Amino acid sequence: MKNRHRARWLPALLLACAGAAGAATADPMAERVRACAGCHGEEGRSAAESYAPSIAGKPEGYLLQQLTGFRDGRRSHAVMQQMLAWLSDDYLRDMARYYGTREPAQVPRPPQAAPAVLARGRRLVEQGDAARKLPACAACHGQSLLGLQPAIPGLLNLRAEYLQAQLGAWRSGTRHALAPDCMADIAGRLSGEEIAAITAWIASRELPRDHRPAVRRGQPLPIDCGGVP
């Protein structure tokens, strides 16, 4: 009787031990960045209804530049500034590495623009506008817009409103990248309609199955960017 009792408890005990061991070996960063999950989602995969961008799987160097950017005032967002104000470079680097190595997941977002607008956006994204020396988005962010390691961000899996707000912020001088700020230059030369078209097209693209950003191997950029070493 006693033995049977013990036997019944054994699997539960083993499971409990396994659970404890699992918790002990879990990435401590997961707990440390729990504060971020409220807006950016579990492991940086933000929910469809969230304005905050998905950050899972973005190039680490890019993420670090954004984190230090919020802290040091190159980017402005009241919550992000208060969150990061007192954190060290080392800690932010670990955070960037954590999110850079998470798996992204496509958030379904049906295109919300007319076909003509999408076509105009696609043309600018893929070819730019040679007459105005406007480089194509794809020239830096990659043919599939997945970005390049370590510092060029992917543009997919983001809401059109978010993308639009970023280009708008560059145009109005509230978002800055490291000098020379190529995106400020480009955004400043785009019309509001062009920005709407570009962002509508990008937001309508889905993450391909292999969504890892390629590593940049010194390919020259069509424009000087301080954030891209």
Place this chain on the structure above:
Amino acid sequence: MKTALKLLVLLLVPALAGLLWLAWPDLREAPVEQSRAAPADAAQIERGAYLARAGNCVACHTQAGQAPYAGGRPIGTPFGEVFSTNLTPDPETGLGSWTPGEFWRAMHHGRSRDGRLLYPAFPYTSYTRVSRQDSDAIFAYLQSLAPVQAPRREPALRFPYNTQFALRAWRALYFRPGEYRQDTQRTPEWNRGAYLVEGLGHCNACHTARNALGGIELDRNYGGGPIPSLGWEAPPLAPAGPMSDAQAAEMAELLQAGTSRHGVATGPMAEVVLHSLQHLQTTDLAAMVSYIRSLPPVAGAPAPRRPRVSEARRQELMRQGETVYREHCADCHGDRGEGRDYVYPALAGNRILTGASAGNAIRSVLMGGYGPSTATHPQPHGMPSFAQRLTPEEIAAVLTYARGSWGNQATAVSPVEVERR
């Protein structure tokens, strides 16, 4: 004729007395001594670096992302903005052509090299107690920095606060040059703590309420008060009752690490820990705590006017708040507000949460935040922002619940207060 003369005298005497009153501090000021600095040695520079840390000079005199000590950071005041100045030894825009005597005059008398009165955003009301020897060491350290060219930015203050006359009147009311006098009845540790807290630490610049003219209300010294330009409230430093050794040890821990067993430094205090306190010697921190725990209890800032919440409404908020708490807060702060040691602050017995004003608590829930990265606690945990996830009603409810549970007995929070932030 006689009446006219009488009238003249009646007007003239107060006018002269007023002028004398305004000029009195200047008449008593010794002329600045102009000798150049004796070449500083490495030990003096190192001591100066330490003292500059204790004064947290770098925090205000650095613009985020720019060269340290080069100034330019906007400092908000209820009267407009002033900009911190360049302390690097650039000869044109910094302190390159200053003498130690001129630097000491700025620290001690609040007067610039050219004789202009300085705005008291520079806390010379406290720095005036810094000894000449310490002032010289700080100066030697600043002179050892790489010069950075960063021109002074004109303050953007409203009339009449932007005039030297207003400053003169302010100083006559609220500033007396002074020096720290040892209290021989007390231990050397206590005296060291008092010197740091009252001098370089300039703790009462935030932890004491200011009146409508920005004067520090010394009869409420260390009673805590709002920091209007930052949107935070400094909690009282003066203990409400006797502080136990364990509480004193935890305070020292918080000052050094930014995170203690039950608490975390947030808002402007996180900045003070980051740039200043974490770099101080344990003995100096212990000395400061020793002085702080001896402070006499004082009445805090006058209770802020807050929307009234009826008892029936309070009970409704408590019920609703418990649900919100279980869903959003209990995972980290615990079912009974006990927190997690050194990870998430305890809410039971939390003085910031249960203060007379709920301002800091509302702001923390809305905006979230991390404690400072320090040498002893480099990777603190954080609080998420709930601004987009909870309604003002829910935030008021959960704060009412946390302020009124587990032994906490603070007043309810109205949704109107949350909406105002």
